[in-house]
Every structure is written in structure tokens, then in C-alpha cells.
Amino acid sequence: MNDRVEAADEARRNFLKTGLGAGAVVAGAAVMSGSANAAPLQAASIGRSGLKQPPLPWKDSALEPVISAKTIELHYGKHHAGYFNTLAGLVKDTPLADASLEEIILATADDDARKSLFNNAGQAWNHNFYWNSLTPEKTAPGGRLLEAINRDFGSVDALKAELAKTTIAQFGSGWGWLVSDGGKLKVMSTSNADVPFTKGMKPLLTVDVWEHAYYVDWQNRRPDHVQAVVKDHLDWGFAGRNFSA
Ligand SMILES: [Fe+2]
Known part of the structure; x- marks a missing residue:
């Protein structure tokens, strides 16, 4: 081998x-x-x-504006x-x-x-x-995920700030992630097509920061786009199911 x-x-x-x-x-x-x-x-x-x-889990206009x-x-x-x-x-x-x-x-x-x-x-x-x-619904972390967020980041707001900061800072095309590293929550970014699970990390949520994800709506304002997504459109139920699986 x-x-x-x-x-x-x-x-x-x-x-x-x-x-x-x-x-x-x-x-x-x-x-x-x-x-x-x-x-x-x-x-x-x-x-x-x-x-x-696969089909989208919501209508194509569901996340407007x-x-x-x-x-x-x-x-x-x-x-x-x-x-x-x-x-x-x-x-x-x-x-x-x-x-x-x-x-x-x-x-x-x-x-x-x-x-x-x-x-x-x-x-x-x-x-x-x-x-x-992503989701058009208002969601919030709960259960074991919320406990882990409070343990590893101090608060949900602190995690959101860290996730937005790391995602915005990704140089060039890539992805921001909330991952579980053996049960410990971490925020990270990857370049291009890289995937956290090849490094043994379990993805819980992701935000796309390739320019095609935001340029039509936000042009070069990547920070505004990422902050809006993190603030209102992350599916914390999806993250919780991934964390518990
Ligand atoms: Fe994309």
C-alpha cells in the first residue's frame, strides 16, 4: 500500500x-x-x-433579499x-x-x-x-449543540462572530465551516473545493464564499453578504442533527 x-x-x-x-x-x-x-x-x-x-430544500426565492x-x-x-x-x-x-x-x-x-x-x-x-x-426559517441552536457552543465559544453570538470573521477572511474562493473535531467545535475555512472530512473533521454548517455565491447581489461586499447569511439564514437544526449523528 x-x-x-x-x-x-x-x-x-x-x-x-x-x-x-x-x-x-x-x-x-x-x-x-x-x-x-x-x-x-x-x-x-x-x-x-x-x-x-439533488433538488433544493426550499424555493429559489426563499432566501431573498x-x-x-x-x-x-x-x-x-x-x-x-x-x-x-x-x-x-x-x-x-x-x-x-x-x-x-x-x-x-x-x-x-x-x-x-x-x-x-x-x-x-x-x-x-x-x-x-x-x-x-441555509434556511428561510428562523432557527437557533439547541440541545447538545447549544451546550457545546457555550462550552467552546462562550455564546452563540461569539460563535457567529467567529464564523463570519473566518469565512470573510478566506483568501480567494472557498468555504467557511463550523466543524466538530472529535466533539470539540471549531471554525475553519477551506480553499476551492477542499472538504473538512478529508482531515477527519465532521462538517456541521458551511458558507460558500466563492464569488458566484454573492456577486450578483452584493458585488464586492463579501463581509456584508456573509454577515447577513450568518445572522439570519443558517439552519441550526441541520447543524444539530449533524453534530448528534
Ligand atoms: Fe458555490
Whole structure:
């Protein structure tokens, strides 16, 4: 076993150990239904995300005015769909054709020879997770997640401030994340298509700060966009289910 395969296997073990296979992959639940009318994701019980783009969990205008229907039309309908379409072409007639998104990501992480596979699978997965991190409803952390937030950040407001600050500060394209590192909550950012679970972190929430996520509505005002999303549109129920899974 070479180092790369060994590293991928180690990441896979961490992935399963952290429960991500049963939790954060909730973002792929609707993939399995294959129906444009599938119910929004509820249960944290799906372990494999399919290679078809799942439906959005809300109407494309649901997050206005923070995220417009026009942005969703482009972001979901063009960018996210494009990652799935490109991925389908890359895995066609290969041993990965029947793999899950998570398996492709873990198999190709840090593999320069398969960077395109990793990037498209990572972006497909990250956006699945992103749509489910957002909600038009007013939500708040509760239960075990709230206890952990108070323990690790002092308060929900302190966590939100830290998440916004870290996300805004991501240099170039990438993602801000709330993750669980073996039960301890952390805020982090990743570049481009990178995914926290390849490092053994369990994602709980994410905010997209690729320019396509906000430029139509906010132009260069990334800080205003991120603060508005963190203030009003994060789905803390989704985060709590991921944390408990
Ligand atoms: Fe995006």
C-alpha cells in the first residue's frame, strides 16, 4: 500500500469514525430519491451521496433579499449542476462510476493526477451541504449543540462572530465551516473545493464564499453578504442533527 492509498484509507476510517457517513451526508439524502419533488432533507441517516444533483430544500426565492432567486438560478442551476455534469463525464466507464461522492473525494484527495475528479466531486458535495446549511426559517441552536457552543465559544453570538470573521477572511474562493473535531467545535475555512472530512473533521454548517455565491447581489461586499447569511439564514437544526449523528 503506497502512502497515498494509506492516507486515503486513514481519512476514510476517520470519516466513518466521526459518524460523518451517517450525519453530514444528510446533504445527499434527496439525491437518493431522484425526484424533483422530493421532500426536504430531514433525517441524518444517509451514508452515501449519489452522483445526481439533488433538488433544493426550499424555493429559489426563499432566501431573498440576502440571496436572490437570480443567484440561486445561476449558482444551483449552472455552477452546481456543472460540477455534477463534469463529474459524470470523468467517472463514466471507470471503477468510480458507482462510487459515492464521499468515496470519490476520499480516493482522490491530495492526488494531483486526479485533481479534476477531486475538485468536481468536492464542489458537488460542498454545495449539497451548503444548500442544507441555509434556511428561510428562523432557527437557533439547541440541545447538545447549544451546550457545546457555550462550552467552546462562550455564546452563540461569539460563535457567529467567529464564523463570519473566518469565512470573510478566506483568501480567494472557498468555504467557511463550523466543524466538530472529535466533539470539540471549531471554525475553519477551506480553499476551492477542499472538504473538512478529508482531515477527519465532521462538517456541521458551511458558507460558500466563492464569488458566484454573492456577486450578483452584493458585488464586492463579501463581509456584508456573509454577515447577513450568518445572522439570519443558517439552519441550526441541520447543524444539530449533524453534530448528534
Ligand atoms: Fe458555490
